[in-house]
Amino acid sequence: MSFEITKELTKNPKTKPDSSNLVFGKHFTDHMFIMDYETGKGWHSPRIVPYQPILLDPAAKVFHYGQTIFEGLKAFRKADGTVVTFRPNKNFERLNRSNERLSIPAIDEKLALEALRELLLIDQDWVPSEEGTSLYIRPFVIATESALGVNPSEKYMFMIIMSPVGSYYAEGINPVKIFVESKYVRAVRGGVGNAKTAGNYAASLKAQEEAHEQGYSQVLWLDGVHLKYIEEVGSMNIFFRIDGKVVTPALNGSILDGITRNSIIQLLKHWGWTVEERQISIDELVEAQKSDKLEEIFGTGTAAVISPVGEISYAGEKFTIRDGSTGELSAKLYDTLTGIQRGALEDPFGWVVEIK
Structure with missing residues (x-):
């Protein structure tokens, strides 16, 4: 597939926000990428245009049948001013896996990478340089056909928007408290739990809201069966981290194949750690905690990179992990991966891609 990406530059550049006081997803760069799809014509008209609202018919299928997927990745500014991204090819590979599950036509991954590169070159001044900051990148696809009827849309839009964001940890990496959810479920095998689609996040909001009311910042999901x-x-x-090994739930069809997850597993194995990707029950976790074998818990994701867990609540009991402080492995993983992303540490895996 060969396309020329057309470019229309803004005549009214925005005032950039204060890089020392950035919040997540509130400010957006001057430009965006758009490409359209129509059955019989395929993907067409790739273009970079000024950031702007989009016009959709009230009957657009995205509103009624939830055909939408998205991705999240970041660009960083190195100390020498170079702009880099972290494993962007993996994001577009996963985007197409989500497309497949939601019956959305595949995107040409090389074109998507080139579109991102050109968009970043145009808006590179929006990549902040302060410690812990980055430019968050959100590729997404929506169904745009104006028709009511439960079948795949015949029209779509693929877009990329970008937002400068601050450090996830304003005062340093701190453990969070998580609530083990035993009433609501997020996904089941055969569903869309392994796709990055909006419905998964909408389904999680009620449990998240109730956990917040009890003083917990995150929900730990159990299997839906x-x-x-x-x-x-x-x-x-x-x-x-249990008894000297690192355990993470195996990808089973209802768990998102996280790119940070994959990177952490590679990094741990590179250091010589035993990593087990397997089924683990909440009962096994509680037993490990009560027998003093549970040494650390941490989450991984694009936004926080590493999120240590200091407390879990399950079935009316609260369990403090370690003494509620950040574990040494969590801290080392955070420092190493963020160091690789920002070019401060060697990248032995070839993960960092320079934008030029």
Whole structure:
């Protein structure tokens, strides 16, 4: 597939926000990427245009049948001013896996990578340089056909928007408290739990709201059949350091294949750690805690990179992990991966891609 990406530059550049006081997803760069799809014509008209609202018919299928997927990745500014991204090819590979599950036509991954590169070159001044900051990148697809009827849309839009964001940890990496959810379920095998689609997040909001009311920042999801086996935390994958080994739930069709998850597993194995990807029950976790074998818990994801867990609540009991402080492995993983992403540490895996 060969396309020329057309470019229309803004005549009214925005005032950039204060990089020392950035919040997540509130400010957006001057430009965006758009490409359209129509049955019989395929993907066409790739273009970079000024950031702007989009016009959709009230009958657009995205509103009624939820055909939408998205991705999340970041660009960083190195100390020498170079702009880099972290494993963007993996995001577009996963985007197409989500497309397949939601009956959305595949995107040409090379074109998507080139569109991202050109968009970043145009808006590179929006990539902040302060410690812990980055440019968050959100590719997404929506169904745009104006028709009511439960079948795949014949029209779509693929877009990329970007937002400068601050450090996830304003005062340093701090443990969070998580609530083990035993009433609601997030996904089941055969559903859309392994796709990055909006419905998964909408389905999680009620449990998240109730957990917040009890003082917990995240929800630990159990499997949707037995409410017994651990799956993931909020928008993160989850890891447990138990008796000298690192355990994480195996990808089973209802867990998102996290790119940070994959990177952490590679990094741990590179260091010589034993990593077990397997089924783990909440009962096994509680037993490990009570027998003093549970050494650390941490979540992994694009936004936080590493999110240590200091306390879990399950079945009316509260369990403090370690003494509620950040574990040494969690801290080392955070420092190493963020160091690789920002170019401060060697990248032995070839994960960092320079934008030029």
